[in-house]
Structures are given as C-alpha cells and as structure tokens.
Amino acid sequence: MIDSLIEYSYSLIDCKGAYLILDKLQLDKEDNLVILGENALNFESKDIIELLEGQDKAALLAVTIGSSLEDKVKELFNQGEFTKATTLDAIASVAAEEVANELNTIIKEEAISYDLPHLTMRFSPGYGDLKLDIQPKILELLNSNELGITTTKSNILLPEKSITAIIGLGRVANSYRARCNFHCASCKFDSCVYN
Amino acid sequence: MSSLLKRLKNEVLVLDGAMGTELHKKGLEVGECPEKLNLTHPEILTEIHRSYVEAGSDIIQTNTFGASRIKLDEYGLGEEVEVINRKAVELAKAAANSDTIIAASMGPTGKLLEPLGDLSFQKAYEIFAEQAQILEDAGVDVISIETMTDLQEVRAAVIAVKENTSLPIICHLTYEESLKTMTGTDPVTAVTVLEGLGVEVIGANCSMGPEGLLKIIETLGKNTSTYLSVEPNAGLPILDENNNTIFPMKASEMASYLKKFVDAGANIIGGCCGSTPEYIRLVAEQVKKLKPKSKNHQAETKLASRSKTVVIADNLPTRIIGERINPTGRKELSAELKEGKMNIVSQEATAQAKAGADILDVNVGVPKIDQVITIKQAITTVQNLVNLPICIDTTDAEVLEAALQTVVGKPLINSVNGEEESLNSVLPLAKKYGACVLGLTLDEDGIPKTAEGRLQVARKIVERALELGIKRENILIDALTLTASAQQEGVQETIKAIRLIKEELGVATVLGVSNISFGLPDRKKVNTAFLAMAIQAGLNAPILDPTIEEMKATLMASDILVNRDVSSQRYLKAYGQNKEAEEKKDTKQEEKEVELNILTQIQQQVLTGDKDNISDNIKKALDDHSALEIINRALIPGIQEVGDKYDEGIYFLPQLMLGAEAMQNSFAILKPILEKEGSKENQGRIIMATVKGDVHDIGKNIVKIMLQNNGFEVIDLGKDIANETIISTALAKKADIICLSALMTTTMPRMEEITAKLKESNSNIKVMVGGAVVTEDYADSIGAYYSDNAVEAVKTAKKLVSNS
Numbered sequence: 001m002i003d004s005l006i007e008y009s010y011s012l013i014d015c016k017g018a019y020l021i022l023d024k025l026q027l028d029k030e031d032n033l034v035i036l037g038e039n040a041l042n043f044e045s046k047d048i049i050e051l052l053e054g055q056d057k058a059a060l061l062a063v064t065i066g067s068s069l070e071d072k073v074k075e076l077f078n079q080g081e082f083t084k085a086t087t088l089d090a091i092a093s094v095a096a097e098e099v100a101n102e103l104n105t106i107i108k109e110e111a112i113s114y115d116l117p118h119l120t121m122r123f124s125p126g127y128g129d130l131k132l133d134i135q136p137k138i139l140e141l142l143n144s145n146e147l148g149i150t151t152t153k154s155n156i157l158l159p160e161k162s163i164t165a166i167i168g169l170g171r172v173a174n175s176y177r178a179r180c181n182f183h184c185a186s187c188k189f190d191s192c193v194y195n
Numbered sequence: 196m197s198s199l200l201k202r203l204k205n206e207v208l209v210l211d212g213a214m215g216t217e218l219h220k221k222g223l224e225v226g227e228c229p230e231k232l233n234l235t236h237p238e239i240l241t242e243i244h245r246s247y248v249e250a251g252s253d254i255i256q257t258n259t260f261g262a263s264r265i266k267l268d269e270y271g272l273g274e275e276v277e278v279i280n281r282k283a284v285e286l287a288k289a290a291a292n293s294d295t296i297i298a299a300s301m302g303p304t305g306k307l308l309e310p311l312g313d314l315s316f317q318k319a320y321e322i323f324a325e326q327a328q329i330l331e332d333a334g335v336d337v338i339s340i341e342t343m344t345d346l347q348e349v350r351a352a353v354i355a356v357k358e359n360t361s362l363p364i365i366c367h368l369t370y371e372e373s374l375k376t377m378t379g380t381d382p383v384t385a386v387t388v389l390e391g392l393g394v395e396v397i398g399a400n401c402s403m404g405p406e407g408l409l410k411i412i413e414t415l416g417k418n419t420s421t422y423l424s425v426e427p428n429a430g431l432p433i434l435d436e437n438n439n440t441i442f443p444m445k446a447s448e449m450a451s452y453l454k455k456f457v458d459a460g461a462n463i464i465g466g467c468c469g470s471t472p473e474y475i476r477l478v479a480e481q482v483k484k485l486k487p488k489s490k491n492h493q494a495e496t497k498l499a500s501r502s503k504t505v506v507i508a509d510n511l512p513t514r515i516i517g518e519r520i521n522p523t524g525r526k527e528l529s530a531e532l533k534e535g536k537m538n539i540v541s542q543e544a545t546a547q548a549k550a551g552a553d554i555l556d557v558n559v560g561v562p563k564i565d566q567v568i569t570i571k572q573a574i575t576t577v578q579n580l581v582n583l584p585i586c587i588d589t590t591d592a593e594v595l596e597a598a599l600q601t602v603v604g605k606p607l608i609n610s611v612n613g614e615e616e617s618l619n620s621v622l623p624l625a626k627k628y629g630a631c632v633l634g635l636t637l638d639e640d641g642i643p644k645t646a647e648g649r650l651q652v653a654r655k656i657v658e659r660a661l662e663l664g665i666k667r668e669n670i671l672i673d674a675l676t677l678t679a680s681a682q683q684e685g686v687q688e689t690i691k692a693i694r695l696i697k698e699e700l701g702v703a704t705v706l707g708v709s710n711i712s713f714g715l716p717d718r719k720k721v722n723t724a725f726l727a728m729a730i731q732a733g734l735n736a737p738i739l740d741p742t743i744e745e746m747k748a749t750l751m752a753s754d755i756l757v758n759r760d761v762s763s764q765r766y767l768k769a770y771g772q773n774k775e776a777e778e779k780k781d782t783k784q785e786e787k788e789v790e791l792n793i794l795t796q797i798q799q800q801v802l803t804g805d806k807d808n809i810s811d812n813i814k815k816a817l818d819d820h821s822a823l824e825i826i827n828r829a830l831i832p833g834i835q836e837v838g839d840k841y842d843e844g845i846y847f848l849p850q851l852m853l854g855a856e857a858m859q860n861s862f863a864i865l866k867p868i869l870e871k872e873g874s875k876e877n878q879g880r881i882i883m884a885t886v887k888g889d890v891h892d893i894g895k896n897i898v899k900i901m902l903q904n905n906g907f908e909v910i911d912l913g914k915d916i917a918n919e920t921i922i923s924t925a926l927a928k929k930a931d932i933i934c935l936s937a938l939m940t941t942t943m944p945r946m947e948e949i950t951a952k953l954k955e956s957n958s959n960i961k962v963m964v965g966g967a968v969v970t971e972d973y974a975d976s977i978g979a980y981y982s983d984n985a986v987e988a989v990k991t992a993k994k995l996v997s998n999s
Contacts, residue, residue, distance in 0.1 A: 077893075080860070082855050082856050083852035085852075086893065087849060126941075132939065154889065
C-alpha cells in the first residue's frame with residue numbers, strides 16, 4: 001500500500017520553490033538584531049546571529065508541494081480512509097522536505113561559484129527563537145504569489161506542506177544547529193529533527 | 196579455533212571504547228557519514244584505534260558500523276561499500292599490535308524488517324552477507340554485530356554472517372529501560388534465539404549506561420553458558436550550556452561497574468557512546484586481574500517468539516502445541532486459505548492462545564495453492580496477534596525455508612523423518628535458521644511396528660542432526676500415534692517408544708494424540724486416557740486442541756501426578772474457584788459457543804483491520820445481539836487490544852488506522868440502530884478543536900477517530916477555532932472534556948487561556964491537550980491533561996470521565 005501511495009502522490013505533487021541570496025549581513029549582538037542585504041530583512045534572533053556568525057552571504061528560500069496532496073488527505077479522512085490519509089500525509093511531509101533539499105543543492109552550486117562552499121543548516125522560522133512573523137516578509141522578498149504560498153493571520157504557511165528557511169553561506173564552516181528546548185535524555189523520538 | 200575463542204577460555208578480554216563520539220570530537224559533523232572518513236581522513240581513524248590499543252584493548256572494532264550498502268546509500272556512497280570496508284580493516288590493522296584481535300563492527304540497516312517495516316528478510320540477509328564477506332576477505336578475526344533492536348534483523352544478520360563467512364560472531368542487542376529491546380524482545384528470548392543460531396558471544400551495548408546494562412548481563416548470565424560481552428555507554432546524553440551533546444558519566448564512575456560485570460558473567464568488556472581511551476585504560480587495569488566466571492547453565496529445549504521464550508523440560512509443565520491451524524478435514528479453513536483470507540487463522544490463533552496453548556502449529560497444506568505465499572501470510576497473521584512460538588508444519592523444503600525467513604524468534608520445524616530425502620533437505624535448514632526440529636519415527640519402510648524399531652529411527656535422526664552441528668536440545672522426537680480401533684496392539688508400542696527414546700537419547704518428545712481415537716465413538720474419552728498415559732511415559736509436548744476443556748483438564752491433572760506442576764499451583768489456579776460457574780457453563784455451552792464465535796470474529800476483524808468483511812459479520816451478529824452489545828462485547832474490546840498492541844510497540848500507526856477503519860464501517864451500520872433503540876449510552880462528550888491560529892489537524896483527527904471508536908461522542912469544531920467558540924460550545928453542549936491541539940509554540944498559549952477561562956467560570960470541564968510542541972510539563976503547568984499519542988488520549992479521557 002505504501003509503495004502504491006508514493007507512486008500515486010507524484011500525480012498530486014506540484015513542487016515550486018524560490019530563493020534569493022542576500023549579502024551585507026549585519027549582526028548586532030547587543031540587541032540581537034539581524035539585518036540582511038541593505039535592510040531587505042531585519043529581525044531579532046540570537047539563533048540566527050549564531051548561525052550566520054562568520055558567514056558572508058545568506059540565502060532565503062521557500063518551497064511548497066502545492067495543496068492538491070493535502071486536499072486529498074482531507075478528502076480521504078472524511079471518507080473514513082484513515083490509513084491512506086495518514087500515510088499520504090507522511091509522504092507529503094517527506095516530499096516537502098525533499099524539495100527543500102533539492103533547492104539546497106542548487107543554492108550550494110551557486111554558493112560554490114562565489115567561492116563560499118560551506119552552507120549552514122537550513123534554519124526555518126519556528127526553530128529556536130526565530131519567530132514565525134518573519135515568514136510573510138521572506139515570502140514577499142521571494143515574490144511568493146508565483147509560488148502560491150500565503151500565510152494565515154498567525155503566520156502559518158498555506159499550503160501546509162511548505163517550508164521557508166534561512167541558510168548561511170560562508171568561506172568557513174559554521175556548524176551551529178538549532179536545538180529543541182527539551183531534554184534529549186528523556187526524548188522519545190528515534191531520530192532528531194534538529195540533526 | 197580462532198584466537199578469540201581460545202583466549203576467552205581463560206581471560207576476560209578488553210574491547211575498545213566509542214568510535215562515533217570520538218569521531219565527533221575530532222570534527223565529524225552531525226549528518227556526515229562517519230565511515231567516509233576511512234577514505235578522507237584515515238589518520239583520524241588510525242589515531243583513535245591506536246589510542247585504544249595503547250589503553251589496553253585486546254579487541255578493536257573497525258569503523259564499519261554503518262558501512263552496509265543500504266546505510267551508505269543514504270549518503271550516496273552505496274557503490275563504495277567495498278573500498279570503505281576494506282580501508283577500515285586496513286586502518287585498524289595498522290594500529291594493532293601483533294596479538295590485537297580485529298573485530299568488524301556491523302550495525303543495523305536503519306530500516307525495519309517485515310512485518311514491522313517493509314524491508315524483506317532476504318534483502319536484509321543480502322545486505323549483511325555482502326558486508327560480512329568483504330570484511331572477512333579483508334582479514335578481520337571476528338564480526339561484532341552491535342546496537343540491534345529488532346530480533347528479526349538480528350536473525351538476518353547472524354544467518355548472513357554464518358552462511359557466508361567462517362568467522363565467530365559477537366552479537367550485541369540494545370535494550371531500553373524496560374529491559375526489552377525497542378521491539379519487545381527480552382534478554383532471555385534473545386539468548387534463546389542467538390544460542391539457536393550458534394552465536395559465539397552474546398552481548399548488550401549502548402542505551403542505558405552501565406547500571407541498566409548490568410541488569411541485562413545478570414539476566415543473560417543466569418540463562419546461558421555462552422560467552423557474554425558488554426559495551427556500556429557513558430550514561431544518557433545531555434546537552435551542556437553550549438548545546439553540545441555530552442555523556443555525563445566519568446570514566447572512573449563507569450569503571451566502578453567492571454567487577455560487577457565480570458561477576459555477572461561478562462567475558463568481554465568495552466564501551467559504547469561517550470566512553471574514552473581513559474576509561475578503557477581503567478578497564479584493562481582492573482579486568483586483567485580477574486578470571487572469567489564459569490557459567491554452568493544446563494542446555495534446555497527452548498522455543499521463542501519475538502517476546503516470549505517457552506522451555507520444554509521434564510520437570511516443567513507439559514507444553515501444548517495447538518493443532519487447530521490446519522486445513523486437513525476442515526472445509527471452511529481450506530476455502531479461506533485458497534482465497535488468501537486469514538480470518539479463521541486469526542480466530543484460531545487467539546482462541547488457542549486464550550485456551551492455554553504454549554506453541555501454535557501452523558499448517559497451510561491445501562492442494563493447488565501457492566503455499567510459500569500462504570504460509571508467510573499465516574505466520575505473520577498469527578505472530579501479529581499472539582506472542583507464542585510457532586511450530587512450522589510442512590515437509591516441503593521451499594515452503595519451510597520461506598516460513599523460516601518469515602517467523603520471528605526460534606520456531607519448531609514439524610517435521611523431519613528417517614528418510615534420506617527428508618534428512619538431507621530439512622536438517623540443513625534447521626541448522627541454518629537456528630530452529631528446533633521435530634523428528635518423526637518413520638523412514639523409507641514406513642512406521643516400525645515395535646518400540647525398538649522407532650527408537651532406531653529416532654537414533655538415526657538424532658545422530659544425523661548432531662553430525663550437522665544441531666545441538667541435542669534442539670531435537671525433539673515424535674514416536675507416532677496409531678489408531679486404537681485399527682491397530683490396538685500398537686498403542687502400547689508408542690507409549691513404550693516414548694520411554695525408550697527419553698532414556699537412551701535424552702531428547703524432548705512430542706506426540707499428536709487425537710489420532711488414537713479415530714473411528715471410535717465419544718473420542719474425547721479415549722483421547723484423554725491416552726494423553727494421561729503418554730504424559731506418564733514422558734511426553735513433553737502433545738499436539739492437541741487446547742479449546743477442548745477435557746484435554747486441558749487431563750493434562751493439568753496429569754502434571755500434578757508426574758510432579759511437573761510444583762505444589763499443584765497451575766491446577767489450583769485453573770480449577771480452584773468458580774466451580775459453580777463451571778457447571779453452569781456446561782449446560783449452556785453449546786449456545787454460547789456459537790454466540791462467542793460471531794462476536795469473537797468481529798473483535799478479530801477489528802484487530803486485523805479487516806474492514807471489507809466486518810460489515811457482513813455485524814449484520815449477522817444483529818440477528819442475536821443488540822447494537823450496544825456488539826459494540827461493548829466485540830468492537831470496544833477489539834480496538835482496546837489494538838491500542839494495547841500499539842503501546843507494546845507491536846502495532847504502529849497504520850495498524851491503528853486500519854483497526855479504526857473497521858470500527859468506522861461497523862458504526863456506520865450500528866449508529867442508526869442505536870438511535871432507533873434510543874440507547875444513546877456513551878462514554879462521555881468531548882469537544883475537540885485545533886486552537887486559534889493553528890491549521891494543522893492530522894493529529895487531532897487521529898485522536899478524534901480513536902475517541903469515537905472507544906465510545907465517546909466527539910464534537911469536532913475543526914481547526915483555527917477561537918477560544919470563545921470552544922468554550923461556549925462546550926458549555927452549551929455540557930461537554931465532559933475539551934480536547935485541544937496545537938502544533939506551534941506560538942499558538943500553544945491559547946490552551947492556557949482556555950483553561951484559565953474555564954476556571955474563572957467555575958466550570959468543571961476537563962481540558963486535554965496534545966500536539967508536537969506540547970509537553971507534559973506544560974500541560975501540568977496550565978492545569979490540563981497531557982497525552983502524547985491517540986492511544987494514550989483514549990486512556991486519559993476514560994480516566995477523566997470515570998473520576999468526574
């Protein structure tokens with residue numbers, strides 16, 4: 001069943017993505033203020049200051065797999081096809097993640113052309129202290145209308161299976177990683193999303 | 196003999212410490228492939244190996260834990276499997292002293308094997324075989340399998356190494372706080388399976404730190420005389436102030452457990468995550484002064500499922516091999532197997548387990564079907580439902596091998612016999628898959644008439660099995676029952692043969708007893724008398740129908756008389772009370788059986804998620820039962836069992852959802868009837884919503900379905916719902932519970948606002964919360980109730996309703 005659902009999901013995935021590389025990074029450690037590219041984007045975040053420490057440029061990205069797949073999940077749920085619905089939902093999450101990975105690779109190629117071969121982790125709003133209200137701003141900079149991504153009043157992305165993120169590009173590596181606030185020792189998950 | 200095994204006779208050997216955490220110290224980044232460093236940074240590996248050799252490691256392990264093709268593929272390095280493994284061995288050898296033993300580390304594939312996941316046994320076998328062959332060819336002395344949590348993957352790995360190399364195996368499993376592996380295997384069961392497979396050293400590594408591992412080693416030490424290995428980690432990892440993962444336990448503290456490990460029976464001691472050369476130095480200093488403790492555990496005939504071991508011995512209760520999963524003479528079962536349906540199989544499995552079977556025989560011998568496919572299906576079905584070991588009933592080698600690959604644990608093969616063809620095809624499979632094998636005392640000339648003749652065939656089977664390396668305790672013999680009405684004089688020959696076989700060969704005995712009464716009236720009377728005689732003669736495991744009360748009663752009574760039931764405990768437990776109830780039951784027995792049948796069938800169908808057939812049975816059941824009765828006696832127990840299996844880690848989300856679908860289809864039929872009957876009895880009323888600002892609702896929907904299926908009335912307001920709407924609806928509808936979901940830290944505060952509002956208005960509606968970012972601490976702090984999955988949520992809701 002899983003294999004055939006994966007096969008089926010391809011027909012409902014419409015992946016789109018966009019990115020933008022900004023330079024002129026200003027990191028104000030005193031006020032935890034981050035300013036990217038001639039004031040294109042400014043916000044507060046200690047985590048992003050750590051992430052972009054020693055980096056030369058920063059990439060903004062947004063990806064989505066469209067809304068057809070999640071509509072189908074809802075439809076299946078309403079029809080009582082719970083197993084298919086939950087499986088397809090998991091497939092959709094993986095797909096969105098994979099699209100972001102793909103865009104990551106493209107960004108890396110461009111980064112290498114600037115002689116900035118080291119990419120930081122992909123840091124998304126909601127990780128650490130990076131607030132969700134930055135999402136509309138990132139989308140605006142990326143002309144998100146073409147991508148079909150919008151946000152709710154509470155700054156959550158629609159379609160749900162969409163991702164925005166910031167990546168630092170540098171001559172040297174910065175392996176700063178987002179961490180959850182919880183205790184690893186008592187964590188019940190097999191794999192860590194922050195790894 | 197390999198130098199490892201030679202040295203283990205007199206020495207406690209020192210293994211090395213952690214590789215992964217040492218690599219991270221030297222700059223390996225999280226998310227990078229640790230084995231790639233063999234090629235890119237060989238000097239780092241040599242340095243780590245050298246540090247362990249200098250610290251006193253007798254055995255060092257290659258950096259190949261994740262170097263199987265399937266693991267390397269995750270980094271796009273699958274094609275490099277050979278060079279990475281070869282290089283790893285070269286680097287370990289370069290750092291080794293002349294007497295250092297090189298162990299090749301092999302870790303899990305990272306995928307779950309069937310039936311828990313979708314990696315086939317054969318595929319896993321091939322992956323492990325490939326890596327093991329490369330490692331042997333590169334010149335390692337031993338294979339060290341580590342951090343295994345799935346018993347089925349362990350079997351695939353061990354069999355692959357055994358079949359494709361001549362290296363000894365150290366096999367480490369990883370246990371959790373429950374002292375079971377993640378998929379439910381306890382150390383005793385691990386011993387049963389690993390000894391069956393002929394593993395040279397049984398071990399445990401990682402996970403709980405030395406204290407927890409000591410408990411495992413103590414249990415292992417009491418249950419085996421095989422060598423033991425232990426690799427503790429330096430406690431559970433925590434994050435320091437710089438968000439770096441650190442292992443809290445100091446080398447000296449870890450070392451304080453060393454003597455206890457040796458006392459418990461450990462023969463090899465090393466370290467896992469977070470252990471350092473400094474720790475290994477302490478290990479070497481201390482254990483070199485100690486002698487290994489000798490373990491004199493008596494060899495026993497043992498079978499196992501994933502989570503349970505059954506020991507067969509003369510001083511233990513007679514074990515029942517349940518015979519009902521067999522299509523011979525059963526038209527309905529034959530027809531189902533032909534169609535690939537497993538309803539009756541599931542029913543028979545649970546019914547026999549409930550009736551007290553210890554082992555379940557599985558036979559799918561229907562002519563003109565693909566028995567390879569059918570036996571796989573049947574075994575998976577049975578093992579998903581009950582935790583009893585399996586007796587694989589086939590004489591076809593191809594079907595047998597498919598079954599041996601599918602079954603989890605250590606099965607009994609039923610059967611081999613004295614014919615050359617049978618001995619040559621069955622015994623090697625028993626050896627390869629580490630199974631017990633049942634020998635029938637017949638050969639090319641048929642069944643010998645006399646007891647001596649059968650002993651002679653038994654002797655031949657035992658000798659041939661021993662020659663192949665199958666241990667005596669893994670051989671069982673069936674002296675064969677003849678029909679009393681046809682060959683009356685032969686009955687006592689069978690009884691005598693059991694005695695002779697016990698005396699001379701010392702193996703456990705099995706006997707199918709029901710044949711004795713063929714052609715006679717009131718067969719139970721003859722069967723019970725024969726069973727008692729056979730137990731008296733030394734029968735250990737009759738094949739019978741445990742759902743026939745008289746057979747079980749005779750067995751229990753006989754066990755007292757032959758002193759297998761110490762202080763008559765089992766007998767008293769079964770028959771000490773409820774005498775009246777017993778009598779009443781007799782009169783109504785027949786009616787009840789039919790009744791139970793349809794409800795049990797429905798319960799079964801929920802358990803197996805058989806949503807296609809459940810509707811028919813619901814309609815059938817309605818002839819004799821009220822809708823409410825069907826819900827309370829079949830559907831609810833079914834979904835509760837599904838929940839239990841989910842808790843135990845036997846079921847995962849898909850099975851939970853399949854069960855839910857079967858429930859939903861049933862409710863679709865029953866709901867209108869319930870409404871008509873006016874019996875709107877329900878567990879309680881629950882208002883559900885995803886809080887304002889949050890749009891994620893898959894988790895909420897899953898919880899909702901489970902609550903509905905367990906008899907709650909759920910009013911689902913949907914997602915992105917304002918506090919006021921939630922509260923006013925709850926008050927208006929007089930809800931018992933409000934269930935809230937939030938996925939984001941930014942929307943989570945709505946939960947607190949709602950609980951506070953309710954408190955202000957003096958409402959006693961309880962609030963349950965859940966969602967990705969919600970924790971128990973948070974729930975406590977706002978005065979709400981937390982559950983971290985749908986099954987938990989149902990339990991919490993029930994508790995809340997019953998308390999109010």
